[in-house]
Amino acid sequence: MPDQTTLNHAAQVLATIGSDQRADTALRVYFERHRYLQPPARRAVSQAVFAYFRWLGWLDSKASPQKRIEQAAAMHERFTADPKSVKPQALARFAVPEWLAPEVNLPPESLVQLQRDPNLWLRARPGQAAALAKSLFAGEPTPHAADALRFTGRQDLFRTEQFKTGEFEIQDLASQLVGIACAPQPGATWWDVCAGEGGKTLHLADLMQNKGVVWATDRHTGRLDTLKRRAARAKLFNYRAVAWEGGTRLPTKAKFDGILVDAPCSGVGTWQRNPHARWTTTLEDVHELAATQLALLNQVAGSLKPGGRLVYSVCTLTRSETSAVADAFTAAHPELEPVPVFADSAPGGTTPGATQVVLWPHAVEANGMFIAAWRSRKP
Numbered sequence: 001m002p003d004q005t006t007l008n009h010a011a012q013v014l015a016t017i018g019s020d021q022r023a024d025t026a027l028r029v030y031f032e033r034h035r036y037l038q039p040p041a042r043r044a045v046s047q048a049v050f051a052y053f054r055w056l057g058w059l060d061s062k063a064s065p066q067k068r069i070e071q072a073a074a075m076h077e078r079f080t081a082d083p084k085s086v087k088p089q090a091l092a093r094f095a096v097p098e099w100l101a102p103e104v105n106l107p108p109e110s111l112v113q114l115q116r117d118p119n120l121w122l123r124a125r126p127g128q129a130a131a132l133a134k135s136l137f138a139g140e141p142t143p144h145a146a147d148a149l150r151f152t153g154r155q156d157l158f159r160t161e162q163f164k165t166g167e168f169e170i171q172d173l174a175s176q177l178v179g180i181a182c183a184p185q186p187g188a189t190w191w192d193v194c195a196g197e198g199g200k201t202l203h204l205a206d207l208m209q210n211k212g213v214v215w216a217t218d219r220h221t222g223r224l225d226t227l228k229r230r231a232a233r234a235k236l237f238n239y240r241a242v243a244w245e246g247g248t249r250l251p252t253k254a255k256f257d258g259i260l261v262d263a264p265c266s267g268v269g270t271w272q273r274n275p276h277a278r279w280t281t282t283l284e285d286v287h288e289l290a291a292t293q294l295a296l297l298n299q300v301a302g303s304l305k306p307g308g309r310l311v312y313s314v315c316t317l318t319r320s321e322t323s324a325v326a327d328a329f330t331a332a333h334p335e336l337e338p339v340p341v342f343a344d345s346a347p348g349g350t351t352p353g354a355t356q357v358v359l360w361p362h363a364v365e366a367n368g369m370f371i372a373a374w375r376s377r378k379p
């Protein structure tokens with residue numbers, strides 16, 4: 001249970017959080033202003049704040065912030081010791097907002113998963129997972145992805161020599177499965193349309209063995225700057241980062257062997273790691289994002305070479321942003337045919353050969369993710 005000092009710090013953090021600020025941003029800003037707090041104290045405050053949002057639906061709204069944080073920590077301790085201590089009906093009613101039910105039938109096991117502390121996943125360089133686990137003394141393999149490791153240690157990963165020399169990236173397992181679904185060939189040309197800070201660009205570039213090229217575009221140039229720093233650390237040079245707002249004027253006339261649209265989304269699949277977002281995301285957000293997702297797909301579809309592969313991924317689970325977008329896109333593009341997302345595997349209990357898959361949080365013990373794939377028909 002958190003001590004009084006932790007409760008006080010956590011209550012001060014909560015007081016700074018508005019609907020437009022994420023809890024992790026508020027924590028970062030708070031720690032910048034309270035530099036004397038050591039890593040164990042920071043960890044305790046972060047855990048208390050995240051537990052608060054994870055268990056918010058159960059808390060007594062009339063109690064003081066400290067009391068509510070204490071209630072949440074007690075709930076979390078009880079649940080961690082015995083997940084059955086909270087009934088599935090209570091999880092369905094209080095762990096997620098009401099608007100979610102018509103958008104997704106969350107399996108009870110996924111609701112349980114949402115309440116757990118999240119795993120931290122690493123992506124080792126191709127073929128290096130066993131060696132990395134050995135050198136970090138902390139990393140469990142998973143049957144779902146050969147290069148993925150569940151981090152089981154306590155050390156600050158950013159300070160390790162292995163991180164500084166680009167031996168691994170911190171990347172959620174579900175995101176790694178998106179790269180695997182793309183299956184790019186060495187020497188190919190790919191376009192990562194919403195590249196952000198480059199998590200998936202780097203994975204594609206690595207799978208391509210530093211050969212060929214990945215165009216990495218995003219509307220946010222600051223994120224592309226981070227991508228460049230990460231690529232330099234990983235010694236990956238087969239990419240090109242260019243700002244693009246998603247408008248009709250494409251960043252290049254080139255045609256691609258593959259295009260990944262890892263679109264902006266409501267992030268329901270990340271609610272285990274980011275429980276605050278459960279209470280700030282709205283159904284209007286979902287509908288607006290669904291329109292953006294379809295527009296982005298429509299915008300880039302003509303840039304595929306005949307026979308080229310298009311992959312759509314979103315770390316969300318709402319119908320409006322997943323199957324509804326994919327089905328509407330399929331209906332509008334007879335020149336593209338839906339093809340299996342995973343060629344020769346079925347991670348997370350997905351149906352072999354399925355052209356749209358949902359990676360449920362409980363099945364991969366990671367973020368929830370939706371992935372769909374198409375191939376451009378040859379004329």
Ligand SMILES: C[S@@+](CC[C@H](N)C(=O)[O-])C[C@H]1O[C@@H](n2cnc3c(N)ncnc32)[C@H](O)[C@@H]1O
Pocket residue numbers: 175193194195196197198199200201217218219220223244245246247262263264265292
């Ligand atoms: C899910 S995030 C991408 C994460 C990234 N692919 C990774 O693996 O690290 C979605 C990204 O889409 C970008 N974005 C949002 N709207 C966009 C638009 N209209 N055109 C281009 N990029 C957009 C955001 O800036 C954000 O970086």
